[in-house]
Structures are given as structure tokens and as C-alpha cells.
Amino acid sequence: MDQFISLPRGTADILPEEALLWQAMESQARTVFGVYGYQEIRTPFFEETDLFARSVGQTSDIVQKQMLNLAAQTEAQENDKSTSLSLRPEGTASIVRSYIQNRLDKKEKLSKLFYIGPMFRGERPQKGRLRQFHQIGVEAIGPDSASPFLDAEVIALGTNLLKQLGLNDFVLRINTLGTLEDKGAFSGILKDSLQDKIRNLCPDCQNRYDRNVLRVLDCKNKECRSVVEGLNFWRNCEYLSPKSKEYFEAVKKALDALEITYVEDPKLVRGLDYYTHTVFEFSCQRLGSQDAVGAGGRYNNLVEQLGGPVADAVGFALGMERILLATAKEGAELQAGLDAFVVCLQEEGLLKVFKLLQDLRARGVSADMNLRPGSMKSQMRQADKAKARFVLILGEEELKAGEVTLKDMKQGVQEKFRLGAFEEIVSKIRSNKSEN
Numbered sequence: 001m002d003q004f005i006s007l008p009r010g011t012a013d014i015l016p017e018e019a020l021l022w023q024a025m026e027s028q029a030r031t032v033f034g035v036y037g038y039q040e041i042r043t044p045f046f047e048e049t050d051l052f053a054r055s056v057g058q059t060s061d062i063v064q065k066q067m068l069n070l071a072a073q074t075e076a077q078e079n080d081k082s083t084s085l086s087l088r089p090e091g092t093a094s095i096v097r098s099y100i101q102n103r104l105d106k107k108e109k110l111s112k113l114f115y116i117g118p119m120f121r122g123e124r125p126q127k128g129r130l131r132q133f134h135q136i137g138v139e140a141i142g143p144d145s146a147s148p149f150l151d152a153e154v155i156a157l158g159t160n161l162l163k164q165l166g167l168n169d170f171v172l173r174i175n176t177l178g179t180l181e182d183k184g185a186f187s188g189i190l191k192d193s194l195q196d197k198i199r200n201l202c203p204d205c206q207n208r209y210d211r212n213v214l215r216v217l218d219c220k221n222k223e224c225r226s227v228v229e230g231l232n233f234w235r236n237c238e239y240l241s242p243k244s245k246e247y248f249e250a251v252k253k254a255l256d257a258l259e260i261t262y263v264e265d266p267k268l269v270r271g272l273d274y275y276t277h278t279v280f281e282f283s284c285q286r287l288g289s290q291d292a293v294g295a296g297g298r299y300n301n302l303v304e305q306l307g308g309p310v311a312d313a314v315g316f317a318l319g320m321e322r323i324l325l326a327t328a329k330e331g332a333e334l335q336a337g338l339d340a341f342v343v344c345l346q347e348e349g350l351l352k353v354f355k356l357l358q359d360l361r362a363r364g365v366s367a368d369m370n371l372r373p374g375s376m377k378s379q380m381r382q383a384d385k386a387k388a389r390f391v392l393i394l395g396e397e398e399l400k401a402g403e404v405t406l407k408d409m410k411q412g413v414q415e416k417f418r419l420g421a422f423e424e425i426v427s428k429i430r431s432n433k434s435e436n
């Protein structure tokens with residue numbers, strides 16, 4: 001036998017029953033985004049590697065360890081230089097690239113964009129952590145984005161969306177990083193307080209200490225976590241400028257007004273470099289170690305840093321696989337029943353029934369049959385499995401009389417129609433469609 005090739009580690013097939021859950025999740029998200037005035041944007045699944053290095057951050061784990069680079073290198077059009085391409089590890093960088101490239105700033109002062117699609121990170125796979133996973137995300141970009149109300153609105157949108165998707169027991173944690181200058185000052189304070197503890201940090205964090213000390217705060221290593229827990233400057237940390245403090249207070253006030261429950265977590269810094277001011281994370285403890293179901297924040301300097309105009313921005317992304325894990329719904333419950341299942345018991349009638357089936361479908365009646373008919377019993381079992389509301393039967397008797405029996409599976413009644421009375425059959429089925 002030929003050798004079987006299995007799917008790559010850290011990826012998953014979404015089989016038809018499960019796909020129903022994905023469709024439902026996507027359509028609920030689209031409805032919520034419509035209500036909040038967000039429009040869909042679709043960007044390529046791969047971009048130049050540099051785009052991610054310059055946005056997510058050269059020293060971030062994502063760029064350092066998880067980029068999935070494409071083996072095929074392309075020629076840069078202008079200067080014949082070879083360009084490195086990577087599968088997108090997240091959506092924000094691509095959306096900002098597209099915002100700049102398509103001059104969306106000229107179209108409106110606030111672009112409210114959403115995306116749904118696969119992301120790729122070469123992580124060590126485990127429950128809730130895949131190499132190809134899917135995000136639902138939003139990005140609100142533009143000069144008019146500079147308002148604490150927008151931070152609150154985006155957080156409220158994430159909260160409402162999670163609830164719509166059936167998740168109610170999540171915790172929302174928020175924090176502020178302040179401006180780039182504030183972040184710099186905070187990094188200095190952090191460096192000072194870690195200075196005599198460097199030896200206790202993991203090799204990665206010892207490296208991070210010099211290159212990007214904030215990353216130490218989201219290291220999952222046990223030793224590093226206990227060092228971080230032991231730091232004592234959190235409560236009265238004075239690294240924020242008065243303006244940044246004021247901004248964060250305004251965000252919290254707006255969240256309070258919207259009755260959004262949150263926990264302030266001064267240790268929340270997020271693993272991506274582009275954040276400034278508000279950062280937040282939605283987590284669901286039941287999920288174990290990979291408990292973040294979504295996260296986001298403000299990134300006021302990214303558009304400019306990537307060569308675009310001055311434009312503030314805020315957004316978030318939810319992990320679709322983790323939401324499905326947390327809600328644990330069954331796809332089969334969403335399976336819609338057929339309008340009709342056509343049963344043929346006579347070989348001679350097969351062509352007639354086959355034509356009837358296609359005609360029904362052409363009129364929008366969902367219908368099916370077994371193209372290799374078996375016994376009445378097995379075909380009725382099939383009809384049952386397909387949750388068919390009606391069964392159309394062409395047996396020996398019907399074939400002789402030029403008729404077909406229409407059995408209403410819900411009412412348990414049946415009546416005969418002439419085979420030629422197609423419109424009558426359709427309208428009978430249609431009149432009961434809504435009661436299915």
C-alpha cells in the first residue's frame with residue numbers, strides 16, 4: 001500500500017459538522033461588526049518578512065522563534081534584490097500595511113476594519129496552540145481614533161462579541177503602557193529592579209534583559225515568573241506621564257459607564273512591540289495554560305513607523321479555536337434538515353426520480369436521494385439521518401400508476417400526486433418549509 005501523508009503538526013482539518021460551528025461563529029461576528037460599523041478587509045496570507053519584524057518587533061518571540069518563512073524567495077520588482085516572505089503570524093501588521101498602501105487615510109478619518117482568517121506561527125503545538133490558527137479581529141485606524149472612548153468601545157465590542165459567541169465566563173484584564181517615552185521610562189525601572197536577579201532568569205530572558213526587557217514580563221518560565229512576582233514596584237509605579245495617566249483614567253471611566261467588568265493588571269504588557277497606552281486581554285481559566293481567548297490594545301506609532309501618515313489606532317483579535325474549545329458546542333445541533341428525500345424502489349424508475357430530484361433542487365428545494373438505491377428500510381433510514389421533512393416515494397405501484405407518494409415525516413400523513421404534477425409537489429413542500 002502507498003504510504004499515507006498526514007497533515008502537518010499544529011494544523012487541523014475542519015470537517016463538515018464542525019464547519020457548521022465555524023460558519024455560525026463567522027456569521028455572528030459579521031452581524032456584530034455590522035452593528036458597530038466595521039467593514040471587512042482581506043489581505044494576503046503572506047507578506048515581506050520585514051513587515052512583521054518592524055511591527056510585531058525584532059525581539060518578540062513571534063519574530064525570533066515563530067515565523068514561518070516561505071522557501072521560495074521572490075525577486076523584488078524594483079531592484080532585483082531577493083525578498084524574504086513569511087506567512088502572517090497576526091493581522092495587525094498587514095492591515096496597517098494595506099491602510100498605508102491604499103491611502104485609506106484619504107477616504108475617512110477613522111477606518112473601522114475587521115478580518116476573519118488564518119494566521120501562522122511556528123510554535124510548539126499543544127492544546128489551544130496551533131501553527132495554523134484563526135483570528136477574528138478589528139482595527140480602528142486614523143486621526144479620529146485618538147479618543148479614550150474608542151479604546152472603551154473596542155473593548156466593549158470584544159466583550160459583546162465573546163458573549164454573542166456563547167462565552168460568558170471570561171476575565172478582561174487591562175493595563176496601560178503609556179506613550180513610547182513612558183514605555184522607555186518603564187523599561188528603565190524594570191531593568192534596575194531586575195539587575196541583581198539576572199542570574200535567576202532563563203537564558204532567553206537574560207538576552208531579553210538587554211534587548212527588550214519588557215518581554216521578561218510575559219515569559220512563561222517558572223523561575224522568571226517567580227522573579228517577576230517578587231518585584232515590588234508595581235503598586236506605586238511612577239513611570240507614566242500625567243497625560244497618559246489621565247488618558248487611562250478616561251478609558252476606565254468609559255468602561256465603567258458601559259458597565260464592562262475588568263481587572264487592572266499592571267503586569268500585562270503583551271508580547272508584541274507595537275503597543276502604546278491601553279492593552280487588554282480576555283482569558284478563560286478553564287482552558288488551562290493557553291487561556292487567552294483574545295487580546296489587543298492601542299498602537300499609536302505603528303502607522304508612522306511603517307512609513308505611513310500620523311494615525312492613531314486600536315484593535316484586538318480573538319482566537320477562534322480557543323473560543324470553540326471554551327464553548328464546546330456540537331456542530332451536529334446546527335445541521336439543517338433536508339426539505340425532501342427521494343426514495344426509488346424500482347430500477348426502471350431511477351431515471352425519472354433522478355430528473356425529479358434535479359428539478360426540485362433547481363426550484364430551491366433541498367433534496368437528495370441514493371443514486372444506488374437499496375431497500376425501502378435503508379432508504380428511509382437515510383432520509384431520517386438527513387432530517388428530511390418529506391419523503392417522495394416511487395415504488396412499483398406508483399410507477400405503474402404514474403404517481404409518486406409524498407410522505408410528511410412530521411405530521412405522519414401521506415398523499416399521492418401525479419408524477420407530472422410537479423408544481424403541486426413543490427408548493428406542498430414549500431408551504432411546509434418554514435415549519436421544518
Ligand code: HAM
Pocket residue numbers: 089090091092121123128129130131133134135137138139272292293294295296297298314315316317318319320321322
Ligand atoms: P495575540 O495575543 O498574539 O495578538 O493573538 C490574539 C489571540 O489569538 C490570542 O489571544 C489567542 O486567542 C489567539 N492565538 C494566538 N496564537 C495562537 C496559536 N498559536 N494557536 C491558537 N490561537 C492563538 C495579536 O495577534 C494582535 N494582532 C491582536 C491585536 C489586534 N492587537 C491590536 N489589534
